[in-house]
Amino acid sequence: MKKILSIFLAFILTFAPVLAEDVLQGHAEKNEQLEQKLQQELFTGEVEHLERKDVINMTVSQVLDSNINIEGDEFFAEVTDEVKGDRGVIIPKGTVAHGRITQTVDPKKLGRSGWIELDFDYLVTPDGREIPIEGKMSTKLHPIAETAKIVAQDVGYTVAGGALGGFLALNWLGLEAAIASQGYTLAGGAAVGGAIGLGMALIRKGSDVLISPGDQIRVKINTSVPLPVYREEALIQHELFYPGLDIQISDIKHETDPFGEVNTITLTVMISNMSDKTFSGLDMALVNDYNAVFRPSIFGDTKLMFKQIRPGDKFAGRVSFAVDNINRSFWLTFYDKRKGTALTKISIDNAYRKVSNKTKKKNQKLHKKKTNFQKEEDLLDIK
Helix, strand or coil: CHHHHHHHHHHHHHHHHHHHHHHHHHHHHHHHHHHHHHHHHHEEEEEEEECCCCEEEEEECCCEECCCCCCCCEEEEEECCCEECCCCEEECCCCEEEEEEEEEECCCECCCCCEEEEEEEEEECCCCCEEEEEEEEECCCCHHHHHHHHHHHHHHHHHHHHHHHHHHHHHHHHHHHHHHCCCHHHHHHHHHHHHHHHHHHHHCECCCEEECCCCCEEEEECCCEEEEEECHHHHCCCCECCCCEEEEEEEEEEEECCCCCEEEEEEEEEEEECCCCCEEHHHEEEEECCCCEECECCCCCCCCCCCEECCCCEEEEEEEEECCCCCCCEEEEEECCCCCCEEEEEEHHHHHCCCCHHHHHHHHHHHCCCCCCECCCCCCCCC
């Protein structure tokens, strides 16, 4: 027995390195072939450049607060709009960006708001590629714009103070005194009120900065980076279909809710139900890439929400969903009302590619409305 073991060990020591080398060589060759196949499936073989001064739209993954965060803090953001070259997409939606806070400035008197400056050093695409970049974003207004903003606010304070002073003079001294003095009491009250308003403007402190997930930030690129062009079919999101149920999304609009927040997605849909099931608007929802579920909003068009779509029915209409972050990926999902399982999932990203440029421009314009990122004061915060 010992002799057999000795022969076996000698054989292993003699031939194991050769066998290991062959296995490793074969494994490496196999990986290389898979990598080439993956590259062919993802990319067209053409190369475009992410040009200097291009702008990438992103949203942060966590709150950035000028009152809490400090210089050097790291964070991550996510690309919300595809970056295209002349030949196709070079940076897909969902690409993750790594950033760092490089400067924070506290708000000052005279209404000067604080600001944050962010630097970005690399991107990680959904297919795992790491792309070095140099990108910057700042919430600081241009000096001329900042001055105009402060002047407009200060005039508002002074005018409001003057109106309040005149109103108080009229109430305290009465209309008869105002007539007898030929209006001097009102003028005096307005002057006092205006002085108070001007004093408020002089001591007024600007706002802190708050960038929240869902807020769109625009990152300017400072370098030229060569990037491969994606195949269009490689960017198509996975969908789920139920036999006989055909759902087409013809329009996708981003809208504000009754409180002015840009968090509503309104879909124009055409439904042809030739399946064996009956559906209603209450059986559908928007589901994002984190599996958060959002039911139809009562603030939108509710006609589809309460409609029964029976086998053989066809319907066209609009339905709105209030979501937590309008920039995420979503799927319009219909559920089996008995089992609660998803029967069909239609990608909003896929449908958005076919939406008119006019709608896309309107949606983009709506996102750009918030540019100051001012932090609202907490009324419950006692200082």
